[in-house]
Amino acid sequence: MNTIENITERFQQLQSTNPGGLLKQLEQDAFNDFSKMGIPTAKHEEWKYTRIGSLFNQEYLFTPDRPKSSFSGKELDAVRLPGYEQANELVFVNGMYSSSLSTIRSAELVVLSLEHASENEYRDIVLTHLGNSSKYVKDGIHALNTAFVHGGIFVHVKNSKVTEHPVYIYYITDARSVNILSQPRNLVHISEHAQVQLVETYATIGAAESFTNQVMEIIVEKNASVEYYKIQNDADHTNQVSTTHFRQVGKSYIHAVTISLNGRIVRNNLNIAMEAERCEAHLYGLYFLNGYSHIDNHTVVDNIKPNCLSNELYKGIIDDSATAVFNGKIFVQPNAQKTNAYQSNKNILLSDMASVNTKPQLEIFADDVKCSHGCTVGRLDEEGLFYLRSRGINEKIARSLLVHAFAVDILEHIKPEVLRNYVDQLISERLEFDIA
């Protein structure tokens, strides 16, 4: 039995025992979409350079099977991000939220299963927002996540409170005994005036196949402010499709940084829907790939209302036989006058085998806007290299200094110092050089 047949069978079993509830229809619709669209192939415009079909040639245990894991708190210690002592920690193992491994430190943070949230005071929020990302990511792999949505969680950041403790979200895949397809799903609701730092990271233990198909939808209310960091440095053999979908439903502020350092196939979708006036969003990304990694960043900024500002800078360093994809779309809808939207993608290729496909796209339907986009692909600056070497710095260290220097203007947008230092350290280790 291949994975698709397996998924179909499991879905039907699950639905027959599903007592109903509000999520059932959403799942059924998503499953129909999945059946119709299938796994995206290179013919799909958004999947031209990223092939995930082969990932479905093997069998996986996946989320509804609640694959058992002996993953323990002690093992979690090994993958914890620095600063965790002060953080709220939400831990998913094989796609399922683990309350026993998680730690909630902030009174203003509510974490519930989506099933429960859809039946209590948060019902309206869940019904209004869950699944909204499907409008922006129209493909079978996204639908597949939604088809099993009821295992997901709802995170609510209460009104008018400053969350002092960042929210760290760990997606653990325990592939020690069997192939695992993890499908975590979160809906995060950030109330008016709330401020929050969200940090996502991924870790696989074990050598079996690890495939994470994750969706997070984040609703940002009026005067709320979000810092969002995604740090991807999972094992060489791991694969993931990771979708982060922001809706700015009131005038609000987003600061998003995506750091991708490892993985076999990594596809990120970052969508920002600016649904209110005077929203502001800053998107930064750094991908530093070696070996045979393939990392694909697709971003969408949808300017729906007037007077919004978005600024996007993604930088890539691609070594060995690694391949990168950047696809950035900016939409300016007819009502979105006075939009300011900027986008830039810069890449350095460190080897002859490395490659990048970059495609900035602007689609503007309003006339009074300021937009720019651009991309560059180049090599390390020979002049800079000679300058450093002429000061006695050997070629290898000189290259490392230049690569690190290229990454710095993304790193400095990681506001929490512990995380910035952590990512800097990962990059320095990759460069085999400790930056003074």
Next chain:
Amino acid sequence: MLTIRNLHASIEGEKILKGINLEIKPGEVHAIMGPNGSGKSTLASVLAGRSDYKVTEGSVTYLGKNLLELSPEKRAGEGLFLAFQYPVEIAGLTTTNFIKTAVNEIRKYHGKEPLDAVQFLRLMKEKMALMNIDQSLLSRSLNEGFSGGEKKRNEIFQMAMLEPKLAILDETDSGLDIDAIRIVANGVNKFRNKDNAVLLITHYQRLLDYVIPDFVHVLYNGRIVRSGTKELALELEERGYDFIKNEVNEEQEA
């Protein structure tokens, strides 16, 4: 210290240096002057080891070693320093980290322990005062957004930090106002001693009012066509390069 014999060099097939001979001894300051396109900067680049220049003939012996066989970083390790005519801007690398790496790499080359943070800071403070350089400049990205004068001062500051044996200054005076020239000259004068040497490459005589050379050479069409003392520089300033060009062209025709 440095012996250049019959040096020929070209870039992309074009012959630039056509037989340079030059001898520099410890304690000496040599100035190389010459019109645009005469090969001054090519000579500096070849000595520092820029790879796009090809040496087609001749030899360069530096402290008993074949200089042309050494990588740029080894040349620096051996005490050769080039102040760039156009210092490179490197966003994301602070000047301090750059210089600290350079100082410690050169120490490593000599088998010495790296300077710790305190030792480095002490050395830096001392040299900063010398070059009239502000701490804020050093914590900025290397040369990024520096004014022309700041870039050149930064070059001389690096020279002071690295304490080379042979410093080559490639048009360090160009684009500087008179105050900046004084600061740069002051740095060079404090640097020079009986054990090191300086090769000043300049288009104008101005810098030589402040850094008095022992020898002045005129480079024209890839060769040193005149050598003398500082009076030669004054003569050039007065009469321009044309009289030299004419003399040389006549000699060649004769």
